[in-house]
Amino acid sequence: MLKKINLDTAPIDLGEGKVYFASDFHLGVPTHAKSKEREYKIIAWLQEIRKDAKAIILVGDIFDFWFEYKTVVPKGYINILGELASIKKSGVEVYSFVGNHDLWMNGYFEQEMNIPVFHEPSVFLINGKKVFVGHGDGLGPGDKGFKALKKIFTNKLCQWMFRQIHPDLGIRIANYWSRKSRMAIEKEAEQFLGEEKEWLIVFAKEILKQKHFDYFIFGHRHLPLEIELSQNSTYINLGDWINHYTYGFFNGKELKLEKYNK
DSSP, rough: OOOOOOOOOOOEESSSEEEEOOOOBBTTTOHHHHHHHHHHHHHHHHHTTTTTEEEEEOOOOOOOOOOOOOOOOSSSHHHHHHHHHHHHHHTTEEEEEOOOSTTOSSSSHHHHHHHOEEOOOOOEEETTTEEEEEETTTTOOHHHHHHHHHHHHTOOHHHHHHHOOHHHHOOOOOHHHHHHHHHHHHHHHOOOOOOOTHHHHHHHHHHHHHSOSSSEEESSSEEEEEEEEEEEEEEEEEOOTTTEEEEEEEOOOEEEEOOOOO
16 A cells, blocks of 8 residues: 655745765664764765755765754764854755654754755746655555554654664664664665666656656665656665666766766
């Protein structure tokens, strides 16, 4: 059964210009050193694209784990947070979606960096093109295990109980769980299952039956995919920045998947 999505909400109109999409940085793994190396590469990419970007949209799982206590957030990400804050302050629009690894965002990005955070899929209008954007977790007919876990993870009582654990212990437990979860899906993420078994493609096709979108942009899958759903609608999965270093780029006319090689 497909998750119900409100398709009648007015889209966020970005006007004309170049827009960049990226997801699944998973900062924090597999080691501190490897994560820092990847973080600096992401920052180098951000410093390049901020020169001509109208907007930058991060489509979830920026961190391998992120949880906002009342007065504490996980340490170690000051460089990328500073870069995002600087980009936003310069006048480039920045938007962020939560993923299944960092769904416990609860005001820090909005309050400290003035960056809107979306907990559900949303629609953007870019130079007249309607773009449906979401991380992808919990959508479509599959992913049943995570759908059950997400109900627990988003439960207010469960979140309150987790906050009672000291952050040093809580974050250590969560990081262990996060690594185990990611390792469990890595093998599946290495191969394309076919359009009928890729549940995000199934989801996009079902949405198209209700309303037209020029592009569907998702993360979560960790596999770069660009699939024509119809003559004028395209599905794009952004891949990741662990193995692929791929991102979506709307050049003012069309949206394509590209790779950062530097």
